[in-house]
Amino acid sequence: MDIPIKIAGIGFQVPKTVITNDDLTKIIDTSDEWIRTRTGIERRHVLSGNESAVQMGIMAAKKALEKSKIDVEKIDYIIAPASVETHAYPSTACEIQAAIGAVNAACFDITAACSGLIYAMGIGKAFIKSGMAKNILLVATDAVSRCLDWTDRASCVLFGDGAGAMVLTVSDDNQDDILAVSLKAEGQFGDYIKMPISGKNCPLVEPNTIEPMYVKMDGKEVYKYVVTKLPTYIEECVAQSGLQMNEIDYLIPHQANMRIIEALEKRLEFNPEHVISNIQEYANTSAASIPIALTEAIQSGKIKLPATAILTGFGAGMTVGTTVVRLREGIA
Numbered sequence: 001m002d003i004p005i006k007i008a009g010i011g012f013q014v015p016k017t018v019i020t021n022d023d024l025t026k027i028i029d030t031s032d033e034w035i036r037t038r039t040g041i042e043r044r045h046v047l048s049g050n051e052s053a054v055q056m057g058i059m060a061a062k063k064a065l066e067k068s069k070i071d072v073e074k075i076d077y078i079i080a081p082a083s084v085e086t087h088a089y090p091s092t093a094c095e096i097q098a099a100i101g102a103v104n105a106a107c108f109d110i111t112a113a114c115s116g117l118i119y120a121m122g123i124g125k126a127f128i129k130s131g132m133a134k135n136i137l138l139v140a141t142d143a144v145s146r147c148l149d150w151t152d153r154a155s156c157v158l159f160g161d162g163a164g165a166m167v168l169t170v171s172d173d174n175q176d177d178i179l180a181v182s183l184k185a186e187g188q189f190g191d192y193i194k195m196p197i198s199g200k201n202c203p204l205v206e207p208n209t210i211e212p213m214y215v216k217m218d219g220k221e222v223y224k225y226v227v228t229k230l231p232t233y234i235e236e237c238v239a240q241s242g243l244q245m246n247e248i249d250y251l252i253p254h255q256a257n258m259r260i261i262e263a264l265e266k267r268l269e270f271n272p273e274h275v276i277s278n279i280q281e282y283a284n285t286s287a288a289s290i291p292i293a294l295t296e297a298i299q300s301g302k303i304k305l306p307a308t309a310i311l312t313g314f315g316a317g318m319t320v321g322t323t324v325v326r327l328r329e330g331i332a
């Protein structure tokens with residue numbers, strides 16, 4: 001028996017501290033004009049002091065749970081696409097579990113970089129359809145600002161911090177909200193975006209030097225990869241969903257670069273009014289960028305519900321994730 005899935009609630013959280021493009025000119029040789037015209041970014045929100053990705057994730061999770069009206073103790077799994085934290089374990093998902101009291105949840109993180117939320121939706125869909133779970137909380141939260149080389153103008157201007165959450169449950173009215181999920185990975189392009197962490201041999205084996213651990217990116221190659229491959233992957237996913245492209249109301253792409261978003265809009269022949277972008281305000285918040293854009297656009301009335309939508313992300317790996325969804329009223 002097919003078990004239909006409901007997207008029951010979504011929410012997001014960003015830090016209060018804002019850094020403008022002009023602010024960045026104090027520490028690197030750049031300009032507001034260069035950043036705006038090349039990327040569309042005007043500002044980014046970044047963590048300060050003791051704030052953390054986990055704290056943002058907790059806030060986003062609470063908001064999504066409240067909208068879902070699902071009791072936190074009924075959550076069976078917490079899955080956190082959270083690839084940029086200060087520590088590898090305990091997992092971000094476990095830390096969020098403890099804070100929100102999801103005492104019956106099993107918890108784990110996944111690493112799919114900026115495609116993380118879509119990968120988590122794929123896992124959540126499979127768990128619910130197989131009967132393994134009824135209620136799943138996904139929390140995408142990344143503290144990229146803590147992993148940037150703030151002297152590398154080619155990468156540090158592009159990112160910000162944020163969290164987005166989504167609750168999936170068994171549908172109570174037979175409507176399936178996740179019509180298709182397509183996940184891709186091409187590890188041969190792994191060098192395009194890298195975030196090294198310390199993994200040195202024992203000092204008795206060989207002397208170690210401490211290397212800086214920063215996001216390294218070949219922006220040009222990422223750009224070419226995405227504009228060449230993503231449109232076809234999106235078209236394949238739409239074909240799987242049983243809908244035609246022109247039956248889909250909104251396109252909510254990963255917020256990495258305005259020029260990439262505009263290229264997608266043209267190639268997929270979307271009305272610009274129906275392509276969601278908030279990159280101006282938040283820059284690239286990694287796995288959190290899609291749920292932040294989705295939630296904010298619903299809350300501001302830019303997305304009118306009910307609606308159908310494509311969510312599509314790409315990131316280090318290289319990974320790509322696309323899903324075609326139905327969005328119900330009251331989810332944000």
Ligand SMILES: CC(C)(COP(=O)(O)OP(=O)(O)OC[C@H]1O[C@@H](n2cnc3c(N)ncnc32)[C@H](O)[C@@H]1OP(=O)(O)O)[C@@H](O)C(=O)NCCC(=O)NCCS
Pocket residue numbers: 029030031034035038039114153154155157158193217219220222223256257284314315316
């Ligand atoms: C990063 C990106 C904005 C660079 O844009 P671009 O037009 O390709 O720019 P280039 O890398 O060719 O750089 C052009 C010049 O600008 C300079 N430049 C790079 N960053 C700069 C900055 N912040 N301010 C001013 N100049 C900058 C470069 O040094 C280069 O100078 P040069 O010609 O003297 O060598 C673009 O490649 C991009 O957005 N790629 C995708 C990245 C992405 O999506 N990453 C996230 C994936 S999840």
